[in-house]
Amino acid sequence: MTTRRQFLTTTGSTLAAGALHAAAAEEKQAPLRFGLMADCQYMDAEPRGNKFYRESPRKLGEAIETMNRSRVEFSFHLGDWIDRDFASFDVLDPIAARHESKLYHALGNHDFSVARELKEKVPARLGMEKNYYSFNHGGCRFIVIDTTELSLYSSLPPNKMFLAAKVELEMITAPGGPAEHADQRIRYSSRPADGQIAWIENELAATEKAGEFAIILGHHPVLPDNALSLWRPALFETLFQKHQCAKAYISGHNHSGAYVESNGFHYLTLDGILPSELENAYAIAELYSDRLEIKGTGRQPSHSLIFR
Numbered sequence: 001m002t003t004r005r006q007f008l009t010t011t012g013s014t015l016a017a018g019a020l021h022a023a024a025a026e027e028k029q030a031p032l033r034f035g036l037m038a039d040c041q042y043m044d045a046e047p048r049g050n051k052f053y054r055e056s057p058r059k060l061g062e063a064i065e066t067m068n069r070s071r072v073e074f075s076f077h078l079g080d081w082i083d084r085d086f087a088s089f090d091v092l093d094p095i096a097a098r099h100e101s102k103l104y105h106a107l108g109n110h111d112f113s114v115a116r117e118l119k120e121k122v123p124a125r126l127g128m129e130k131n132y133y134s135f136n137h138g139g140c141r142f143i144v145i146d147t148t149e150l151s152l153y154s155s156l157p158p159n160k161m162f163l164a165a166k167v168e169l170e171m172i173t174a175p176g177g178p179a180e181h182a183d184q185r186i187r188y189s190s191r192p193a194d195g196q197i198a199w200i201e202n203e204l205a206a207t208e209k210a211g212e213f214a215i216i217l218g219h220h221p222v223l224p225d226n227a228l229s230l231w232r233p234a235l236f237e238t239l240f241q242k243h244q245c246a247k248a249y250i251s252g253h254n255h256s257g258a259y260v261e262s263n264g265f266h267y268l269t270l271d272g273i274l275p276s277e278l279e280n281a282y283a284i285a286e287l288y289s290d291r292l293e294i295k296g297t298g299r300q301p302s303h304s305l306i307f308r
């Protein structure tokens with residue numbers, strides 16, 4: 001005869017074994033694997049400081065070979081693909097073509113360091129149908145944002161984004177604002193405009209409703225809040241925090257990389273491909289239901305991003 005205590009013990013251990021089994025089964029199941037790169041920033045120029053521009057195509061090629069060997073479902077390059085010359089795209093084209101799956105781009109500030117009349121051709125030249133977009137894969141919504149939208153470099157006057165950026169800067173650089181960062185923020189920083197913020201909000205609400213989770217990607221970091229982050233980082237911190245389905249924001253721009261966790265949400269800034277003559281920086285990400293494993297190569301550290 002089975003006593004109640006024996007029944008509970010047996011049932012409990014059966015359930016525990018079942019849960020362990022399920023976890024083990026998920027671990028055995030191949031995770032969704034994707035590549036992460038940022039700041040290739042190629043141009044045909046002599047090195048400046050630790051920026052070895054002519055080494056970038058080689059390093060990009062190496063990263064892409066690793067992505068192919070790892071059989072990634074797709075990869076992201078998170079902005080600053082080129083620097084200073086529209087012809088720089090031509091050098092990277094044959095290397096990018098070696099990527100055997102889809103290579104997604106986010107727009108970066110240096111991608112617009114081209115002749116004035118060519119600025120509006122940049123997204124199409126990167127093969128982008130839209131400047132910001134999302135797609136679903138494996139129960140996860142990948143939301144790629146355009147942090148260059150409201151800026152003094154991605155468009156020219158009288159474009160309304162340029163004019164709105166001027167107004168925004170007056171606010172940022174007003175007394176009490178982060179004046180010590182003003183110069184760098186004016187030249188290199190920016191943010192998604194209000195219409196795009198509403199779009200991000202809708203994307204996150206839809207993700208929540210579908211019972212899925214979201215990873216957001218873009219060029220400029222949100223945190224840590226410093227000269228290299230996008231304009232008005234608190235706005236985006238609040239937005240990501242508000243939606244439990246949002247798990248991480250992955251960016252580039254700061255070539256030294258960074259990692260900040262805030263209330264269980266992860267801010268990962270990738271180390272850039274550009275700095276260092278020899279050493280590369282890129283990562284393969286593995287997506288599980290409870291975490292994102294970042295497996296770094298070269299200067300890129302590895303991280304285990306446990307979902308809240």
Ligand SMILES: [Fe+2]
Pocket residue numbers: 079080108109110219252253254
């Ligand atoms: Fe940048």
